[in-house]
Amino acid sequence: MITDDRTTDVSTTTPDAAGPPPPIRKIVVDAPPTVAPAAHTPVGHAATGGAPAHVRGEPGPERMALGGLSVFYGDNEAVKSVSLSIRLGEVLALIGPSGCGKTTLLRTLNRLTELTPGARRDGTILLEGTDIDALEVTTLRRRVSMVFQQPNPFPMSIFDNVAYALREQARKRPGRAVVEPLVEDALRRAGLWDEVKDKLDAPALRLSGGQQQRLCIARAIATRPEVLLMDEPCSALDPRSTLVIEQLIGELRQDLAIVIVTHNMQQARRVGDKVAFMYLGDLVECGPAEQIFDAPQAQRTRDYVRGAFG
Amino acid sequence: MAVATRPPKRHESIATWRWGDRIAFALCWAAGIGLCLIAALIVGYMAIRGIQYLKPSLLWSHPSGEVDQSNSGGFLDPILGTVLLTIIGIGIATPIAVATAVWVVEYGRPSWLARAVESGIEVVAGTPDIVLAIFGLALFQQGLFGWMSFTAEGGAVFGRSFLTAGAMMSLIALPMVYGNTREGLQAIPRHVREASYGLGKTRIATIRRVLLPAVKPNISTGAALGMGRIAGDTAIVVVLLGATLRLESEGSVPGANVLKGTGSTLTSYVYNNSPAGEGNAAEKAYAAAFVLLLVVVALNFAVDLLARRGAQTGLEGTRLGAGR
Numbered sequence: 254m255i256t257d258d259r260t261t262d263v264s265t266t267t268p269d270a271a272g273p274p275p276p277i278r279k280i281v282v283d284a285p286p287t288v289a290p291a292a293h294t295p296v297g298h299a300a301t302g303g304a305p306a307h308v309r310g311e312p313g314p315e316r317m318a319l320g321g322l323s324v325f326y327g328d329n330e331a332v333k334s335v336s337l338s339i340r341l342g343e344v345l346a347l348i349g350p351s352g353c354g355k356t357t358l359l360r361t362l363n364r365l366t367e368l369t370p371g372a373r374r375d376g377t378i379l380l381e382g383t384d385i386d387a388l389e390v391t392t393l394r395r396r397v398s399m400v401f402q403q404p405n406p407f408p409m410s411i412f413d414n415v416a417y418a419l420r421e422q423a424r425k426r427p428g429r430a431v432v433e434p435l436v437e438d439a440l441r442r443a444g445l446w447d448e449v450k451d452k453l454d455a456p457a458l459r460l461s462g463g464q465q466q467r468l469c470i471a472r473a474i475a476t477r478p479e480v481l482l483m484d485e486p487c488s489a490l491d492p493r494s495t496l497v498i499e500q501l502i503g504e505l506r507q508d509l510a511i512v513i514v515t516h517n518m519q520q521a522r523r524v525g526d527k528v529a530f531m532y533l534g535d536l537v538e539c540g541p542a543e544q545i546f547d548a549p550q551a552q553r554t555r556d557y558v559r560g561a562f563g
Numbered sequence: 564m565a566v567a568t569r570p571p572k573r574h575e576s577i578a579t580w581r582w583g584d585r586i587a588f589a590l591c592w593a594a595g596i597g598l599c600l601i602a603a604l605i606v607g608y609m610a611i612r613g614i615q616y617l618k619p620s621l622l623w624s625h626p627s628g629e630v631d632q633s634n635s636g637g638f639l640d641p642i643l644g645t646v647l648l649t650i651i652g653i654g655i656a657t658p659i660a661v662a663t664a665v666w667v668v669e670y671g672r673p674s675w676l677a678r679a680v681e682s683g684i685e686v687v688a689g690t691p692d693i694v695l696a697i698f699g700l701a702l703f704q705q706g707l708f709g710w711m712s713f714t715a716e717g718g719a720v721f722g723r724s725f726l727t728a729g730a731m732m733s734l735i736a737l738p739m740v741y742g743n744t745r746e747g748l749q750a751i752p753r754h755v756r757e758a759s760y761g762l763g764k765t766r767i768a769t770i771r772r773v774l775l776p777a778v779k780p781n782i783s784t785g786a787a788l789g790m791g792r793i794a795g796d797t798a799i800v801v802v803l804l805g806a807t808l809r810l811e812s813e814g815s816v817p818g819a820n821v822l823k824g825t826g827s828t829l830t831s832y833v834y835n836n837s838p839a840g841e842g843n844a845a846e847k848a849y850a851a852a853f854v855l856l857l858v859v860v861a862l863n864f865a866v867d868l869l870a871r872r873g874a875q876t877g878l879e880g881t882r883l884g885a886g887r
Contacts, residue, residue: 363761365757365760365761368757368760390763391763391764391765392763393763394760394761394762394763395762395763398761398762398763399757399758401754401757401758401761402754403752403754405752405754405755405758407755407758407759407772407773407776407777408776408777409772409776417759417762417764417772417773418762418763469758472758472762473761473762476762476763
């Protein structure tokens with residue numbers, strides 16, 4: 254249920270752009286990008302056959318809007334003029350073969366791509382109607398926070414890991430009494446509180462991989478961000494921890510907009526309300542998960558989704 | 564031998580080996596065992612001779628310049644000198660080395676400057692200590708550095724003091740601390756830094772609250788190695804510390820007068836008392852050498868301990884360290 258062997262196979266055998274041409278290249282490379290606008294009407298599950306991890310609800314108001322977003326690394330255009338909308342209460346799953354620009358797209362949303370030398374961006378990204386370039390980068394990243402592929406707690410105690418995120422850049426650091434309730438709240442929402450409440454001062458690196466990743470999620474949601482970005486958050490975890498995190502994503506989406514990059518299409522189907530398929534930097538198709546998997550409109554989506562399922 | 568003690572299933576007969584492999588195998592064993600023997604010989608010999616002559620009173624009596632060895636006292640001053648000089652040297656070296664390593668790894672722009680810094684440190688690491696000592700003497704005898712040591716009437720600067728020797732000693736320890744800190748920083752995967760930036764932290768906050776705590780074990784290891792180098796160095800002590808038998812203070816400010824004054828360390832004491840040096844008090848030299856050996860061995864064990872603790876609490880050896 255959690256990871257289908259065949260799906261795993263696909264994600265591991267899809268080589269980088271430098272390697273031998275992936276089987277996916279056989280499909281219409283020259284076809285123009287067909288961007289299907291997302292329809293916000295939920296589709297019934299009865300016909301889909303897949304069992305979703307949660308009941309999908311009505312999407313909330315728009316949190317982020319991408320308009321004609323392009324990202325370049327030097328001369329290489331990694332993301333080509335993508336327009337998307339990210340809504341509260343909705344999980345947007347980005348899928349596509351390796352090197353298709355989905356991680357770059359994700360990292361652009363909180364301006365992490367700026368750390369890469371030679372990276373350049375075109376187009377607009379609006380957060381609640383404000384251009385993200387107009388925001389202080391530290392403020393932006395507190396409002397649009399991120400969870401990475403590898404669980405990466407900092408080498409400090411469990412408590413301090415969450416408190417670190419809470420303490421703003423300020424002359425005076427708030428004391429433990431001030432941040433304690435906020436830390437507890439974040440750990441509770443990340444479903445980790447019961448496991449760690451007795452050892453908050455233990456080093457975070459002693460936790461298991463799944464617990465570490467949930468700690469990273471707690472850290473990321475502690476500042477009450479509006480958008481949570483997740484870059485393959487389960488790919489370094491075992492199936493059991495993956496299940497826990499997927500359930501957590503389902504709960505968190507009630508008060509957050511979540512964007513998740515995943516190689517695992519079963520996972521995209523389980524957690525995604527909306528799925529965006531990217532290929533060679535193009536946003537090929539974006540729509541409700543059921544539509545992308547069961548009735549894709551673009552030829553390339555159809556081929557990719559079908560190929561992935563065997 | 565080792566092959567024979569393996570479980571029988573994995574038994575591999577040496578008879579099937581090529582002659583070259585057999586010889587190389589034997590040489591590897593011989594080299595390892597030989598080194599162990601040499602180390603054991605040194606420690607054993609020094610222990611026998613040292614314990615033979617070491618009396619507790621030697622550890623806390625001041626030395627004095629008597630020809631009669633029963634009246635020439637112990638080596639309290641050299642022990643204090645070793646401790647003081649080590650603290651001064653590592654106290655100067657650690658902040659500079661850590662700051663340099665952070666700059667090279669985290670900023671490192673322009674890259675020609677970073678390369679220049681790297682080779683500068685390599686040059687310092689490769690300079691013989693006697694060259695550093697003479698250079699230090701020439702430098703600290705300039706009037707500009709008069710505050711660091713004794714100034715004679717007429718303005719001639721003596722240039723020899725705990726401060727000047729400590730400053731040069733820091734150059735001996737600096738490459739150790741720098742190298743360890745740099746390796747520690749380079750071992751931290753990029754996504755750990757990005758996680759901190761991703762939480763809205765600035766680069767400087769990331770360095771202070773995430774990166775430096777993560778490399779604390781590396782800094783400690785480097786500092787302990789550097790302290791061993793300082794405690795074992797002789798040339799700088801003889802040239803720049805004056806190698807006076809007792810701590811001679813200079814000036815009237817308490818504390819600062821010791822720093823401005825001269826003294827000796829266990830290394831210079833051993834040298835001066837051995838038949839190789841000026842003195843002819845082999846017993847005292849053996850006893851002091853044994854104490855020095857204990858200090859350095861203790862520092863080496865501290866390094867091991869810190870490295871092992873670092874493997875438990877630091878990023879190295881965890882899924883994070885391996886994740887790169």
